[in-house]
Amino acid sequence: MTLDDSRKLPTAREVDVLVVGGGPAGVAAGLSAARMGADTLVVEQFNCLGGVATAGGHGHISKYDEEGTGRRIVGGIADEIASRVVLGGFGVRNSHGIMFEVEGMKLLLEAMAEEAGLGLLYHTFFCDTVLENGAAVGAVIQNKEGRQVIRAKRVVDCTGDGDVAFRAGCPYEVGRPSDGRCQPVTLMFTIGGVDWPTVEKFRVDYQLKEVWERAQREGNMRPFQKTIMGWWWTPTRPDQVGVNFTHVTHVDSTKAADLTRATIEARKQAYETVEVYRKYVPGMENCYMISTPNTIGIRESRRIMGDYVLTEDDVKGQREFTDAICYGSFFVDIHCIDGPGMDATSWRPSRGFKYQIPYRILVPRGVENMLTAGRCVSCTHLALGSIRVMVPCIAMGEAAGTASALSLRNGVSSRSVDVTALQAQLRRQGAILSEDDIVKANQGQP
Numbered sequence: 264m265t266l267d268d269s270r271k272l273p274t275a276r277e278v279d280v281l282v283v284g285g286g287p288a289g290v291a292a293g294l295s296a297a298r299m300g301a302d303t304l305v306v307e308q309f310n311c312l313g314g315v316a317t318a319g320g321h322g323h324i325s326k327y328d329e330e331g332t333g334r335r336i337v338g339g340i341a342d343e344i345a346s347r348v349v350l351g352g353f354g355v356r357n358s359h360g361i362m363f364e365v366e367g368m369k370l371l372l373e374a375m376a377e378e379a380g381l382g383l384l385y386h387t388f389f390c391d392t393v394l395e396n397g398a399a400v401g402a403v404i405q406n407k408e409g410r411q412v413i414r415a416k417r418v419v420d421c422t423g424d425g426d427v428a429f430r431a432g433c434p435y436e437v438g439r440p441s442d443g444r445c446q447p448v449t450l451m452f453t454i455g456g457v458d459w460p461t462v463e464k465f466r467v468d469y470q471l472k473e474v475w476e477r478a479q480r481e482g483n484m485r486p487f488q489k490t491i492m493g494w495w496w497t498p499t500r501p502d503q504v505g506v507n508f509t510h511v512t513h514v515d516s517t518k519a520a521d522l523t524r525a526t527i528e529a530r531k532q533a534y535e536t537v538e539v540y541r542k543y544v545p546g547m548e549n550c551y552m553i554s555t556p557n558t559i560g561i562r563e564s565r566r567i568m569g570d571y572v573l574t575e576d577d578v579k580g581q582r583e584f585t586d587a588i589c590y591g592s593f594f595v596d597i598h599c600i601d602g603p604g605m606d607a608t609s610w611r612p613s614r615g616f617k618y619q620i621p622y623r624i625l626v627p628r629g630v631e632n633m634l635t636a637g638r639c640v641s642c643t644h645l646a647l648g649s650i651r652v653m654v655p656c657i658a659m660g661e662a663a664g665t666a667s668a669l670s671l672r673n674g675v676s677s678r679s680v681d682v683t684a685l686q687a688q689l690r691r692q693g694a695i696l697s698e699d700d701i702v703k704a705n706q707g708q709p
């Protein structure tokens with residue numbers, strides 16, 4: 264929408280930095296900009312911060328360590344969240360990640376926002392980007408008060424789907440190169456009444472392949488899945504397990520009708536799974552459904568093309584960049600696009616694996632004063648398989664919020680921010696950008 268057209272709508276707020284989407288990337292973008300003194304607002308459609316980690320019911324955040332060595336390669340806000348989960352007594356941490364109670368995470372992220380003076384506007388949906396001379400100057404939002412405009416000097420798109428950059432007309436790609444299809448979507452669910460020590464003894468093979476095969480052979484389960492993608496458990500809620508198992512393929516998550524169909528199907532799968540657990544898994548005979556979350560989990564949608572496109576060769580080749588803002592180290596995790604289980608294009612790295620993430624993948628082409636962070640950044644389908652996990656999303660968000668505030672302070676566009684100054688600021692915030700930082704962060708560790 265043009266600035267002139269936007270003047271026909273009421274102005275809800277005027278801020279320095281507007282962050283659209285309050286998921287892992289948006290939280291970090293908002294916190295870092297606010298901590299640097301920028302008047303910052305996060306707009307979020309749901310009633311909490313955390314995205315997939317809370318509204319999506321997914322109590323597990325990864326990955327903090329270099330593959331196989333246990334050395335921590337991510338710092339800053341991502342590390343702070345992990346420490347505060349443990350301190351708050353609602354989760355546990357190992358070198359790989361954190362497992363936590365979803366409700367505790369909601370409370371923690373709001374406490375961090377309050378401490379930073381970060382503004383939050385829940386129950387509000389982003390609809391359009393306001394542009395002036397090719398630069399983002401705000402967003403059109405919709406809530407119970409109707410359609411309004413938030414005017415902003417800098418905008419960060421943390422919607423996961425790249426809604427803000429898409430509405431600004433930025434180029435983007437979707438899905439695998441052959442046909443644009445994306446990874447399946449998953450509705451998480453939480454069960455109670457679990458005897459975890461007994462389950463632990465039984466689950467020698469974590470994937471429980473035989474259980475699914477038997478359940479399907481005996482007509483107790485449709486063939487929607489064949490591997491456990493995650494069982495998230497924390498000793499702070501010993502009889503509960505968060506289950507990452509449902510799988511719905513061929514979904515375009517930017518279409519409400521597709522999301523509706525997928526959610527209804529996945530909820531059936533979740534209840535079917537609980538029945539299979541009760542029948543076939545020792546320790547789960549008395550388990551029951553506690554909840555399905557507010558939203559279905561989306562692994563892949565629009566990737567907004569930026570000044571650089573991170574490729575699978577960069578990831579697998581552990582490429583280093585002069586404009587590095589953080590590290591990633593997750594395997595190339597591609598769920599089967601056409602059926603159950605994992606896709607053949609997934610790739611497992613060896614010991615010592617990590618790669619740098621460059622600032623330029625946050626800078627969308629064709630628009631000024633806008634950055635992206637999180638799942639919608641500029642990368643290829645296979646690179647996204649690694650970069651999409653929450654720890655790098657948080658680190659990218661921290662870089663985007665910091666860069667937005669710096670660019671305002673120095674009177675330059677988000678694209679032209681002095682990368683050396685950005686890197687210095689990120690390091691002051693405890694971020695890890697290079698081998699020297701890793702060594703320092705791991706000093707004194709066993």
Ligand SMILES: Cc1cc2nc3c(=O)[nH]c(=O)nc-3n(C[C@H](O)[C@H](O)[C@H](O)COP(=O)(O)OP(=O)(O)OC[C@H]3O[C@@H](n4cnc5c(N)ncnc54)[C@H](O)[C@@H]3O)c2cc1C
Pocket residue numbers: 283284285286287288289306307308309313314315316318321323324325326387388389390421422423424426448449450451493507559560561562636637638639651652653654656
């Ligand atoms: C089933 C599943 C399992 C996963 N497992 C793991 C795991 O074990 N470990 C791990 O670290 N990562 C995991 N991931 C990956 C990770 O959760 C996501 O890639 C990550 O959350 C992306 O962060 P984000 O902030 O970019 O987006 P999201 O977490 O999707 O957050 C986006 C936020 O923007 C809001 N939003 C979107 N559009 C609008 C709009 N138009 N208006 C207002 N608000 C809007 C959403 O409500 C949401 O809060 C998993 C993902 C899925 C789907």
